[in-house]
Amino acid sequence: MTAIGRYRAPSAEPGRLGVHSIGEFVLSVPAPEKAQEFYAAFGLDVTESGNALALSAADGYRWGRVVGGRRKALHHLTFHCFEEDLPRFKARLEEARIPLLSPPPGFDSNGLWFADPDGLAVEIRVGPKTSPDGKAPPAPLDGESGVRCAPYRRFAEAPRPRRLSHLLRFTADVDRMVGFYDRTLGLKLSDRSGGNIAFLHAIHGSDHHMVAFARSGAPGLHHVSWDMPSLDSVGLGAMTMAERGWRMGWGLGRHVLGSNYFHYVRDPWGSFAEYSFNIDYIPASAEWEPIDHPGEDSFYLWGPEMPPEFVFNAEAAQA
């Protein structure tokens, strides 16, 4: 299960203020029935929830919702904070003269709502710490002598993402987004590659990136990434998706920034869902120094050549 309520922030001293987790993402798409098909094949539990489809992972947590809309776009992003921090966030937003908004229709809550520089509605609310408290132990290695390690194909387990890991969004100004998310949510830069891409983590301990931004001519969602329990499950997921007709994507490979093994599957709207395994973890106690990495040397360690559609901003094209 997702760690809920057990963790007490060792870094919640005065002066340090930050959200601890992604609460949920809400995606608006023109054909929600395609979302049902795609995300169920991907290994998520997809259930009807009011006028939305709810997406849950193996941890039982509802990480996302999909609602019908004219165009595909992120509808909003919700982040969770500790209860005692919510008034501090309110004061911080007021001090920064960031207007507080009403919740979008149908998404009433008592969180703090505001818009980011790209116009996305963002919410900070009190909620469980869904980000991991440490690096998840990998599945047992196939390292034992005297044992047949691989099962028959018929015994292969269906791929099941354990939890959400991160979202990567296109933006026209990576620096502006990094600055905004630092000033408001307290997300900190983990690593970057010039003005092309930046990865942000949460100060109470999170994956190497919980949110990331990549440069493009316009805003858009690039991918939603899901944590998998093993490299096998990444490969099985990719194969399962290909068998069901979802063949476009990129992988198998390994990133340098974040170190995760990846396989991306293109979704019905031209963005991607990522199977991710073994991403770096930044503990709350870490003195993490971000590095500006040369792009050609840091995008991926190995893997097939990146297909051109991987960097295509489908939302800019539909604008």
Ligand SMILES: [Fe+2]
């Ligand atoms: Fe990713």
